[in-house]
Amino acid sequence: MTQSAELSKRTPEEIFAHHAQALGTEDLDATELDYADSAYLITPSGVLHGKPAIRFNQINSAVLVSRPGHLHLLL
Template identity: 50%
Template sequence: MYDVSARSPQEIFTSHGKALESEDLDAIAANFAENAMLVTPRGVRVGREGIREGFAELFADLPRARWDLKVQTFAGDFLFLEWSAAGSGHNHAAHGVDVFIFRDGLIQAQTFHYTLAPTS
């Protein structure tokens, strides 16, 4: 059996990205620790159920999005990420910024903020 705690931050982020692209809320939540925190302008979500809720909101804002990762800076157990996305609906995110904290093969905390704008 695969020891999830041995995953590097880069491996965790790769898994998270695949789950994000497929909008698989269970797979997204599985990359987070059981007591992980997701901090956004909409509030703080705690635990895997909170993670699912937070990402469900993101997918509602940007359904079937095409993600464009602009900057990925790993520093030990941290990742700083800048991105944009175009949803299949009427919105896009012009400027997204995330910070991840990794430990024991899982995401322990993530912040994200994006500016939602109508697609012209």
Template identity: 45%
Template sequence: MKKAEEILTNHLQALGSGDIDQLMQDYSEESVFITPNGLFKGLMAIQEEFSNLLRAFPPGSTLNILNKLIKDKYMLLMWSGESESLNIPFASDTFIISDDKIIFQSFAGQLIAK
């Protein structure tokens, strides 16, 4: 059984490289992802949302981890970042892990267009 830390590491590596297939390995058909854009349930919907997010925050963007809290199956990631089109002074992701998958994730952040 994977630890939450391993899943988070894979998640961040996949985002950093823009590897949507690797990223989606962390989710299941039952997973839910909530962002300011809406609620996305299932692999197809989550993949589409990540594809949109990666267009605004592609590989080569800067991601700075401000804080990371992990307790059992719960994770909180606070971060800042910058891409060619966005400045993100603060963002937060919360995760719930079950059976080696992210079953719930929420994202919120201050996104400032350049």
């Protein structure tokens, strides 16, 4: 089964809960599972397309606002 098929089986509530949990545990790999390969993410700085662009944005955002013991991602 493709990733798109797997994503389509989850409710928005399930996806949001998983995403919040992944962010809370600072697990960028897990947050990536919540996006389709061709996902778009609209941010204040522009539109991102695809998992590589979204992940790059998350890593850069985390570096900019992280402090010891806390990782805050700007999505």
